[in-house]
Amino acid sequence: MKINDDVLKALKENRPVVALESTIISHGMPYPRNVEVALAVEDIIRREGAVPATIGIIDGEPIIGMNPEEIEQFGKRKGILKVSRRDLPYVKANKLWGATTVAATMILANLAGIKVFVTGGIGGVHRGATETFDISADLDELSKTPITVVCAGPKAILDIDLTMEYLETKGVLVLGYKTDTLPCFYTRSSNIKLEYNVNSPLEIAKVIKAKDELKLENGILVTNPIPEQYSLNHSMMEETINKAIAKMKSLGIKGKEETPFLLKEIVELTHGESLEANIALVENNAKLGANVAIELAKL
Ligand code: PSU
Numbered sequence: 001m002k003i004n005d006d007v008l009k010a011l012k013e014n015r016p017v018v019a020l021e022s023t024i025i026s027h028g029m030p031y032p033r034n035v036e037v038a039l040a041v042e043d044i045i046r047r048e049g050a051v052p053a054t055i056g057i058i059d060g061e062p063i064i065g066m067n068p069e070e071i072e073q074f075g076k077r078k079g080i081l082k083v084s085r086r087d088l089p090y091v092k093a094n095k096l097w098g099a100t101t102v103a104a105t106m107i108l109a110n111l112a113g114i115k116v117f118v119t120g121g122i123g124g125v126h127r128g129a130t131e132t133f134d135i136s137a138d139l140d141e142l143s144k145t146p147i148t149v150v151c152a153g154p155k156a157i158l159d160i161d162l163t164m165e166y167l168e169t170k171g172v173l174v175l176g177y178k179t180d181t182l183p184c185f186y187t188r189s190s191n192i193k194l195e196y197n198v199n200s201p202l203e204i205a206k207v208i209k210a211k212d213e214l215k216l217e218n219g220i221l222v223t224n225p226i227p228e229q230y231s232l233n234h235s236m237m238e239e240t241i242n243k244a245i246a247k248m249k250s251l252g253i254k255g256k257e258e259t260p261f262l263l264k265e266i267v268e269l270t271h272g273e274s275l276e277a278n279i280a281l282v283e284n285n286a287k288l289g290a291n292v293a294i295e296l297a298k299l
Pocket residue numbers: 021023024025027028029084100101102103119120121122123124135136137138155255256257259263278
């Protein structure tokens with residue numbers, strides 16, 4: 001594993017570090033916006049007072065804290081694999097390039113000693129999963145790796161109710177940041193009531209600390225609603241998502257290709273509006289995640 005100097009120094013001095021994933025760069029957004037956003041998100045984290053660590057795999061070696069040239073490569077290079085938990089050993093052994101999903105980023109962040117991780121939306125239980133069994137490995141990872149993930153809720157393309165049931169079964173605490181309903185990525189709220197709502201980064205940090213004291217090895221999911229002005233209309237998005245899913249089925253796209261295909265299709269169907277929303281929510285999460293890491297480092 002290669003940890004960059006800034007990140008290593010911060011970790012040694014118990015200063016706040018925030019992990020970032022690379023699947024969102026290589027498979028979640030089009031070039032060159034993906035690179036611009038990845039760099040902008042790092043800047044936001046620095047401005048708040050924490051150290052960003054974008055994680056990915058280069059020639060089989062996990063990189064904890066990519067430099068801007070590496071981020072550029074992850075944005076434009078073709079053939080970078082989408083790497084989740086199961087893919088890690090193969091990619092390492094064969095010295096391949098891998099963009100890490102939420103699950104794989106959690107594993108590597110944890111190895112490096114990072115506790116807080118910011119992303120857009122996590123994977124979850126896909127619609128139709130009762131037939132297909134398609135449940136993102138992100139959910140199981142949250143049940144066994146002690147990282148706090150700040151996101152804007154499960155991606156709207158999923159079955160949100162089943163995702164929440166699954167998280168409950170797996171013992172994953174879901175916190176709503178200044179919201180008492182579950183935010184769903186493109187929209188600020190949903191009809192799913194959350195048990196716990198928190199109102200400050202300090203409050204979140206205290207929950208993380210309590211979990212650690214209880215020796216619970218699982219993660220925590222913090223859901224942070226997309227900023228009001230970027231929130232998209234729920235019924236319009238449902239229509240769009242259904243169209244995208246229908247096209248995906250007609251093309252026979254399955255498994256790990258589903259999420260990248262749907263995100264891309266939705267960007268086209270919304271004429272880029274969903275991409276702007278996606279960017280806004282990631283940036284918003286970066287701000288919150290940085291402050292959670294800052295409070296946690298003080299406790
Ligand atoms: N959120 C986004 N864009 C993305 C993803 C999440 O805004 O590209 C990625 C994350 O890396 C997440 C992955 O872990 O999609 C989930 O894929 P799957 O459903 O195949 O597990």
